């Protein structure tokens with residue numbers, strides 16, 4: 001039990017075993033059951049009863065630990081008690097995550113007829129306005145011109161909202177959206193309930209907490225920078241001119257698994273995907289320079305297991321819940337060490353096990369040490385046979401040559417039909433990641 005001591009403890013028995021015991025109403029207990037959620041997770045045990053008592057919440061729990069359910073269930077229950085259109089606004093940093101949260105609300109709320117709408121960049125305004133015109137109960141949105149859009153929508157009344165959630169709160173505040181968040185906080189009335197959730201927290205969140213929350217309960221079931229226990233974490237030290245050959249070696253060694261590979265730029269994501277495809281791997285990219293349709297297409301193919309390797313920038317490092325991810329590879333080391341925790345958290349979700357391997361070149365040693373310091377662990381090296389890596393270099397070099405040609409062709413094609421621009425309002429630039 002980690003309720004905020006300043007504000008008194010909340011009575012939640014640590015031996016609580018069922019959603020019903022947490023105060024969740026029967027119809028929602030059934031919905032949990034249908035999703036295969038037999039017992040609540042730790043963060044749900046902490047957060048749901050206090051949220052049902054009407055308190056504001058700051059929820060800190062490791063990746064894949066069920067934070068979405070921890071804020072969705074109390075909102076749905078309150079909605080059942082006092083049905084109202086435009087009841088809750090959920091802010092989240094990326095478009096993919098917005099869709100995922102909306103799916104979770106609809107899955108949990110299907111039997112009570114909950115409707116949600118997703119408002120994100122990269123999708124035509126008309127269809128989003130139509131979605132809002134249906135007056136959904138829950139709006140899930142990425143910030144960025146959001147407030148202008150919402151305020152100009154007929155029938156939408158920010159002042160009537162009863163719940164505000166900031167999922168991945170620290171990331172939202174790091175995306176130059178502080179001004180927008182301030183505006184939103186000013187417009188939504190003070191008697192709203194506010195939930196902030198993340199697997200990592202920053203000083204900015206503490207500042208926001210003072211400005212936005214009333215007497216909140218802290219539900220902290222992990223330390224600020226904790227990685228998941230069932231995650232086996234490794235690093236691999238590589239001479240930089242062999243970055244690609246080592247990657248192919250690992251993919252061969254761990255063949256049969258599904259992988260998320262993180263790169264630091266859109267360009268390297270695209271290039272590496274092409275190299276791997278030229279070598280016969282079923283690899284697919286996901287980054288902020290792709291159109292929204294292509295982004296969702298890539299994600300769906302990976303989710304449906306028709307592709308076993310998803311190469312992505314940090315646009316995919318937060319929140320995405322793809323239970324079958326076995327291995328996360330940090331092909332480029334993350335520049336912000338907190339992103340490491342979120343990236344590796346794409347595997348070993350909901351009690352499963354998983355592996356992460358971080359590539360470290362001579363230029364990354366300091367960043368790597370910072371990560372080890374943050375998570376409070378020394379990572380072991382992933383065992384490699386160098387001779388076997390060297391044997392791959394010729395084939396890899398050829399695949400790289402083809403990839404360069406393909407990239408050039410793609411660039412020229414793009415120049416001719418500029419159909420994939422103006423599409424990155426929620427992503428990399430704002431966090432300092434380059435998208436050349």
Ligand SMILES: Nc1ncnc2c1ncn2[C@@H]1O[C@H](COP(=O)(O)OP(=O)(O)OP(=O)(O)O)[C@@H](O)[C@H]1O
Pocket residue numbers: 035036037038039040041044061062063064065066067068069198199318319320321323345349350
């Ligand atoms: N009580 C439960 N029992 C079993 N599975 C659950 C339970 N609650 C949630 N899950 C599942 O656990 C997975 C992870 O949940 P969720 O995406 O909410 O994690 P998270 O804590 O928000 O992770 P992240 O920090 O990476 O965003 C999902 O597949 C979800 O369906």
